[in-house]
Amino acid sequence: MPTPFIMPKMDMDQESVFIVEWLKKEGELVEKGEPVIIVETDKITSEVEAPASGKLAHILYGENVEAPVTEVIAYILAEGESEADLPDSGTQTAPAEEVLEETEESAQPKETPGKIATPLAARMAKEKNLDLSLIPAEGEKITKDDIVAYLKEGDQVQPRVKTPATPAARRLSSERDVALDQVEGSGPRGRVQAADVLEAASDQKAKFIGIEPSFASGETVPLSNMRRRIADRLTASYQETPHIYLTVEVDMFEAEQSRKRMNTLAVEEGSSPISVTAYLVRTVAWALKGHSMLNASLTDEGIAVWEDINIGVATSIDEGLIVSVIPNADRQSIREINQKLRYLTKQAREGALTREEVQGGTFTISNLGMYGIQSFTAIINPPQSAILAVGALKRKPIVVDDQDNIAVRPMMIMTLGVDHRLVDGAVAAAFLAELVKAVENPEYLLM
Amino acid sequence: MPEITYRQAVKDAMVEEMRRDERVFLIGEDIGTYGGAFGVSAGMLEEFGPERIVETPISEDAIVGAAAGAAMIGMRPIAEIMFMDFILLAMEPLVNQAAKARYMFGGKATVPMVIRMPSGSGTGAAAQHSQSLETILMHIPGIKVVAPSTPYDVKGLLISSIRDLNPVCFVEHKLLYKEKGEVPDEEYTIPLGVADIKREGSDITVVSSGIMVHKSLKASEILADEGISVEVVDPRTLKPLDVDTISKSVKKTGRMLVVHEAVKTAGWAGEIMASISETPAWDYLDAPMRRLAGKDVPIPYNPKLEAAAVPQVDDIVQEIRAIVHNKY
Numbered sequence: 001m002p003t004p005f006i007m008p009k010m011d012m013d014q015e016s017v018f019i020v021e022w023l024k025k026e027g028e029l030v031e032k033g034e035p036v037i038i039v040e041t042d043k044i045t046s047e048v049e050a051p052a053s054g055k056l057a058h059i060l061y062g063e064n065v066e067a068p069v070t071e072v073i074a075y076i077l078a079e080g081e082s083e084a085d086l087p088d089s090g091t092q093t094a095p096a097e098e099v100l101e102e103t104e105e106s107a108q109p110k111e112t113p114g115k116i117a118t119p120l121a122a123r124m125a126k127e128k129n130l131d132l133s134l135i136p137a138e139g140e141k142i143t144k145d146d147i148v149a150y151l152k153e154g155d156q157v158q159p160r161v162k163t164p165a166t167p168a169a170r171r172l173s174s175e176r177d178v179a180l181d182q183v184e185g186s187g188p189r190g191r192v193q194a195a196d197v198l199e200a201a202s203d204q205k206a207k208f209i210g211i212e213p214s215f216a217s218g219e220t221v222p223l224s225n226m227r228r229r230i231a232d233r234l235t236a237s238y239q240e241t242p243h244i245y246l247t248v249e250v251d252m253f254e255a256e257q258s259r260k261r262m263n264t265l266a267v268e269e270g271s272s273p274i275s276v277t278a279y280l281v282r283t284v285a286w287a288l289k290g291h292s293m294l295n296a297s298l299t300d301e302g303i304a305v306w307e308d309i310n311i312g313v314a315t316s317i318d319e320g321l322i323v324s325v326i327p328n329a330d331r332q333s334i335r336e337i338n339q340k341l342r343y344l345t346k347q348a349r350e351g352a353l354t355r356e357e358v359q360g361g362t363f364t365i366s367n368l369g370m371y372g373i374q375s376f377t378a379i380i381n382p383p384q385s386a387i388l389a390v391g392a393l394k395r396k397p398i399v400v401d402d403q404d405n406i407a408v409r410p411m412m413i414m415t416l417g418v419d420h421r422l423v424d425g426a427v428a429a430a431f432l433a434e435l436v437k438a439v440e441n442p443e444y445l446l447m
Numbered sequence: 448m449p450e451i452t453y454r455q456a457v458k459d460a461m462v463e464e465m466r467r468d469e470r471v472f473l474i475g476e477d478i479g480t481y482g483g484a485f486g487v488s489a490g491m492l493e494e495f496g497p498e499r500i501v502e503t504p505i506s507e508d509a510i511v512g513a514a515a516g517a518a519m520i521g522m523r524p525i526a527e528i529m530f531m532d533f534i535l536l537a538m539e540p541l542v543n544q545a546a547k548a549r550y551m552f553g554g555k556a557t558v559p560m561v562i563r564m565p566s567g568s569g570t571g572a573a574a575q576h577s578q579s580l581e582t583i584l585m586h587i588p589g590i591k592v593v594a595p596s597t598p599y600d601v602k603g604l605l606i607s608s609i610r611d612l613n614p615v616c617f618v619e620h621k622l623l624y625k626e627k628g629e630v631p632d633e634e635y636t637i638p639l640g641v642a643d644i645k646r647e648g649s650d651i652t653v654v655s656s657g658i659m660v661h662k663s664l665k666a667s668e669i670l671a672d673e674g675i676s677v678e679v680v681d682p683r684t685l686k687p688l689d690v691d692t693i694s695k696s697v698k699k700t701g702r703m704l705v706v707h708e709a710v711k712t713a714g715w716a717g718e719i720m721a722s723i724s725e726t727p728a729w730d731y732l733d734a735p736m737r738r739l740a741g742k743d744v745p746i747p748y749n750p751k752l753e754a755a756a757v758p759q760v761d762d763i764v765q766e767i768r769a770i771v772h773n774k775y
Contacts, residue, residue, distance in 0.1 A: 168701050168733040187734075187773045194733040196700060 045351035312361030475527030546589030603637030
């Protein structure tokens with residue numbers, strides 16, 4: 001019996017996953033536990049392992065498509081099995097749920113476990129590609145009559161209706177002139193529900209009105225789950241949150257000197273050099289301790305002020321943007337933060353971040369300095385109340401003392417975006433002043 | 448409106464009818480001095496005397512037989528069976544005599560009698576004193592079956608039952624006797640065969656009767672917090688059944704769950720579902736109709752097992768959730 005390859009459910013309220021890539025093609029051999037598919041859920045890209053060893057067959061969902069969870073997406077054939085052993089083999093239109101049902105049925109205890117077949121019955125079963133273990137026997141052995149009866153029974157259990165649908169869905173489909181077999185069912189085992197028909201009906205109407213793009217487009221890139229999520233969240237944040245922005249220019253001279261000394265020590269110690277971002281995460285966490293409104297969220301009940309200071313760091317990856325989180329950044333050393341950041345960035349680029357590593361952020365830092373950006377504004381990552389956009393270090397001549405002496409200093413522009421619903425300009429300014437103080441004088445972190 | 452108990456409402460209905468109509472009398476075991484097994488007729492002997500509060504030997508056959516005979520000659524008997532379980536001893540006079548006489552004599556004889564019987568589990572009375580046998584009675588042509596859930600319903604329906612020309616089996620769930628509710632002082636009746644919507648909702652229709660109405664309403668409260676809007680329909684009269692009201696409700700909600708304490712196999716939930724599938728409501732169903740009923744076991748004596756044998760609020764909540772979210 002071929003092993004059904006069932007798409008696992010990774011999250012409680014998850015209904016589908018996006019298949020990014022099949023690492024194995026149909027017909028290739030797979031080992032049990034070997035990664036076979038790369039899938040993408042809301043935030044995370046992960047691998048799905050083969051449930052059994054054998055030959056991958058009958059892939060029902062290709063790449064760049066949504067596949068339902070807890071349903072069959074392919075089969076794995078054991079040695080000696082062929083496509084013909086698949087339940088409902090050959091029919092392309094056979095929906096996965098019917099296949100699943102049959103496998104469930106066959107998983108029930110057999111009437112004749114381990115019964116042997118007469119030579120004639122065995123030959124017939126082989127010719128008809130029947131699994132002998134599924135055939136109930138009248139007597140002690142499986143006989144020709146048992147095979148004939150089994151085949152006859154098989155003929156009879158064809159489903160009466162091709163598309164499972166509720167009575168309400170059937171009524172609506174005829175009222176609204178929607179072909180049931182064109183509707184994707186959201187009910188149990190793919191059954192078409194009334195709501196599915198209504199949705200299909202409105203889609204049909206939309207198509208009829210003609211919302212076709214009128215411009216010539218080169219290529220339409222399917223929206224990945226991550227892209228869609230970024231789009232939804234940021235649109236909501238931009239529309240619902242009244243942003244105000246405050247910009248400061250910081251003299252990074254002391255910080256850079258300090259970072260240089262730290263890096264010399266780090267090299268001696270054999271650990272990795274400290275990045276500007278790691279330094280900023282630590283400093284922001286320090287400054288947030290006295291300014292809790294910037295480490296808070298607006299909720300229906302009121303303003304939730306978070307006890308923990310978890311700094312999110314926006315990282316750009318091929319598919320988009322992901323914010324990985326340094327938990328309790330105020331209680332970690334710069335070295336610890338640095339190590340964690342390097343690890344998280346690597347995981348993010350490989351798409352291997354876990355859910356825990358991207359959740360629970362209370363403040364976000366977005367650093368585009370490495371691209372030479374001078375300054376920019378960022379959209380708050382809901383439900384947080386603030387985001388710090390950091391530009392590049394640029395050497396500039398500036399006045400460094402009250403004698404109007406000019407020196408060349410590494411300058412950096414930081415723009416703080418805050419949710420004006422809970423953070424007023426003065427509150428944000430006070431935080432920013434504290435932050436600048438610590439960035440320019442790293443000794444504060446030691447005090 | 449004053450609040451009275453279900454027990455008081457039953458008694459008030461009997462007392463008022465006995466004052467109004469001298470043909471009405473009560474017959475049963477321990478209903479006089481003792482006041483009835485559940486205290487329903489307490490004090491009635493003092494008002495009406497032994498002629499109209501007729502205490503019998505321990506023989507349900509005799510109680511129902513005597514009541515049927517009295518009804519045929521023009522009286523309006525109310526028979527009290529101490530526990531519904533004991534009606535089985537009176538099936539011959541009930542099923543073969545009382546239920547048939549009006550038909551067999553072409554309407555020349557009527558059998559205007561009421562048999563009151565406390566039903567159901569929940570009192571630790573074990574397998575022989577806890578059954579819900581209403582389906583057996585519903586199966587017999589010529590008998591009406593009434594199962595009220597509130598003090599208001601029980602009074603109005605009992606008066607209608609006493610005035611009805613047919614044998615009426617009047618099922619009172621034991622746990623309801625203490626249930627309180629508003630009942631008007633002035634006389635009123637509730638027609639047999641008319642269901643009542645106990646709570647309006649839009650996501651699912653729950654049909655339940657007796658004690659299960661109250662459990663369904665509690666479940667509805669819990670589910671309302673989750674955004675599931677439950678309509679609770681109480682048929683009140685199980686036979687004749689108000690299919691029309693249930694059908695209209697199902698047409699509106701597209702889903703139906705029937706809850707009863709009687710065991711599931713051949714229980715009346717199946718009858719309601721079958722009736723609904725014969726109405727236009729069928730084409731509005733967006734989920735399979737489901738039953739939540741007593742387990743197919745005699746009611747256990749152990750209180751935990753007793754509670755597990757019949758649907759509880761939590762079971763109803765879970766079942767409704769499953770149906771509404773398509774997870775069954």
